[in-house]
Amino acid sequence: MAKEISFNIDARDQLKKGVDELANAVKVTLGPKGRNVIIEKKFGAPHITKDGVTVAKEIELDDAMQNLGAQLVKEVASKTGDTAGDGTTTATVLAQAIVSVGLKNVTAGANPMDLKRGIDKAVAKVVESIKEQSEVVGDNYDKIEQVATVSANNDAVIGKLIADAMRKVSKDGVITIEEAKGTDTTIDVVEGMQFDRG
Template identity: 65%
Template structure:
């Protein structure tokens, strides 16, 4: 591997004093990797130059604090200059080139990343996973997908795929457990009159309510499918609100004084299609207004900026992707585990470099800029 941070992680010196310096430079490479995902070799070379020249200045009698302030000012000036030099990177060809160079000139990786970005947009989530074969693959999930499946296999209407597929359904979102069918009757009757299927996404649907929905579906009175809402606690409330924004519906929540019995068709969301299998639910082409979706995305972005933990940040970014684009998974193929590890690191690097290029543009590489 030629990846700076991968090489640095393996370095451990016997001399404790020397090792202290090595650990400091490793920290530089690691921080660069966390912030940008690539550029670790450059960061290491710059760190060496700053230390070498800085020590010369201190040895010649310069005040270390003045030196640090000077370095800070120089960094700010250099960053501004680089921003001025940068060229935007927006078309698919340029994206593929950046990915190719970052992946040690592997063109297939560059093309895969460009294709993934085309499919899910610049905001979409792109993840890298171990593949099962020798070839690299790209899997794309369009629309919003969450990890909850049907609550009863009796809802399945496509036995060949073991899935529930509903065309142009109404979507009922409830932030509560539904166990009494009586409170659902007005909505069910309205949906049956409209002649459309219904998807129920609630904290849970159980007992008599679930049994009645199954019977109605099997008799063909009204096509229904029920799933649990994704997440737990506050995150579940937020995700239900995301789905409501995407589908143009309202979350029926007793916290804001809404009762399920009084829900009307206007409170229900709608989508072009909903596919539910054993473990996942995918909502395709929700009818929510673009302005409302963008507003919701901007709101979550603000939370990302203020998030203190990496876990929260990651979950919030997933929510942005589900609202804004979709999710793409690059499955890395290799012959051995060692090759897989090295290739996966390269693809990760290439992905980060490409994201940075799309966000901030590119400058001439190889230290020229």
């Protein structure tokens, strides 16, 4: 298959379009007030989700250069999910902003390597500030419930169940979440080991 080669403004414009297409689809899911996205499946029922990385993984663009831009942002979301376990939508929005402002500056004549060094310095300062502002949750189950509730899209019932599970198993235990066949949400505590099949 022949490779398409693009340079300068044409390449940057197409990459940015791809970044924007993916980021605009993902960013509506941002935060506790984020909206759901319906994903069409080739087979079966459509999938409804509020998870940014799930939306990102489903996006494939027809234009090769635009798809390359989308894949770059998809990689940002995926790595954030793997590293932090959350924050994929925030990472996508930040990546879109960095690409947008960065390309404006490069088009205006800025040195791309100077921009990268500036971004690296800014990231170091932001990380330092976040570390200063962070609070250790520890064994404070009120804080655990608060964090769990926010992570569960402000579902206080789920937040309380997660905090109860954390209280029962402590920091050395393992919590496994499984989809139930019915409508009840329950907690089962197993002492020792459990084997599903023998």
